[in-house]
Amino acid sequence: QQQVKQSPQSLIVQKGGISIINCAYENTAFDYFPWYQQFPGKGPALLIAIRPDVSEKKEGRFTISFNKSAKQFSLHIMDSQPGDSATYFCAASSPSTSGTYKYIFGTGTRLKVLA
Amino acid sequence: NAGVTQTPKFRVLKTGQSMTLLCAQDMNHEYMYWYRQDPGMGLRLIHYSVGEGTTAKGEVPDGYNVSRLKKQNFLLGLESAAPSQTSVYFCASNRSPLGREQYFGPGTRLTVT
Numbered sequence: 001q002q003q004v005k006q007s008p009q010s011l012i013v014q015k016g017g018i019s020i021i022n023c024a025y026e027n028t029a030f031d032y033f034p035w036y037q038q039f040p041g042k043g044p045a046l047l048i049a050i051r052p053d054v055s056e057k058k059e060g061r062f063t064i065s066f067n068k069s070a071k072q073f074s075l076h077i078m079d080s081q082p083g084d085s086a087t088y089f090c091a092a093s094s095p096s097t098s099g100t101y102k103y104i105f106g107t108g109t110r111l112k113v114l115a
Numbered sequence: 116n117a118g119v120t121q122t123p124k125f126r127v128l129k130t131g132q133s134m135t136l137l138c139a140q141d142m143n144h145e146y147m148y149w150y151r152q153d154p155g156m157g158l159r160l161i162h163y164s165v166g167e168g169t170t171a172k173g174e175v176p177d178g179y180n181v182s183r184l185k186k187q188n189f190l191l192g193l194e195s196a197a198p199s200q201t202s203v204y205f206c207a208s209n210r211s212p213l214g215r216e217q218y219f220g221p222g223t224r225l226t227v228t
Contacts, residue, residue, distance in 0.1 A: 009155075032215045043119070043205050043219030044158070089157060093215060100146050100165050101215060105157035 004092050006106030013113050019077040021109045023090035026071060030092035032101070035064065035075045038087045038108075047088070048075070080113045087111070117141050119220035121206050127226045128196040136191040136223050138206030146209050147189040148173070148217070149181060151202040158205065164189055196227045 005024045013019045023033075032051055036044035050057045050064040050073065057064045063076040077084055090106040119140045128134055138147065145166050150158040160173030162181040170181045178200060180192045189208075193200060206220040 004157075006157075034216070036219075041221070043207075043221050045219065046216050049216070098163075098165060098171055100163060101209070103148075103158075103160070103217065105159075107155055107157045 004090060004104045004106045006090050006109060008109060009107070010110040011112070013080045013111065015080065015082060015113055015115050017080050017113075019080045019084070019111055019113070020074055021088055021090070021111070022072065022074045023092075023106050024070075024072045025092045025104075027092070027094065027104075028071070029094040030104075031095070032093040033064070033066065033073050034091050034093070035062075036089040036091065036105075038089065040086075044089055077111075080111075082113045082115045085111055085113050119206055119208055119218050121204075121220040121223050123223060124221070125224050127228065128193075129228055130197060132196050133192070133194050134196065134225075135193075136204055136206075136225075138189040138191070138220055139187055140189075140206075140208045140218070141187060142208065142210070142218065143186070144208035144210050144214075144218070145186070147183065148207045149179070149189065149191045150205045150207065151175065152205060152222070153202050161191065161204075193225075196225075198227045201225060201227045 034049035035047045037047045038044040061078045066073045087108045093103045096102040122137045148163040149161040164183040167186040182190045204223045207217040209217045
């Protein structure tokens, strides 16, 4: 119930195309869903995040679509560029009894955008 | 602001050796975390701290110890390294309770032979 399932494992997209990465969760206590972008040799960096009271959030070329009833959320990268080539992680977070937040990460999607 | 920094960047240990990884943040964040990242497994929480002088176990704490003597520093120790601890280690922090965004350091790649 604590897992976050992410797919696909890898993705190749042509420049200008749309990249779509999907995540699914089980625990309804999750109340914050971030996406992280990680370049080789670097730490993950927050890209965009959503809370379950909205169905979509857009920031530039990046959009999160959230389906609360299906317990699924996805990242859409419009007009994908070679500079978007990175590993993307979804995560789900909930408050924990210790006073901090629990974060469960997906297994990552390696995106390659061809020039 | 340097954000979250980690030292060292790379390390090779022999089985049974010990070492300490240092994480430092200059954002005055209360909460700090240590994760390990293994291929195909995402990030898994080792230990975390909700403030100076406090630590708690995460998902995979065995074989690791931590200390948070100063608010800005979070140390991860391996007392007797094992090959299973070969991984990339990331430190993260967040403001809490107001901020949910986690800020990650650049990572430490550890190889245990």
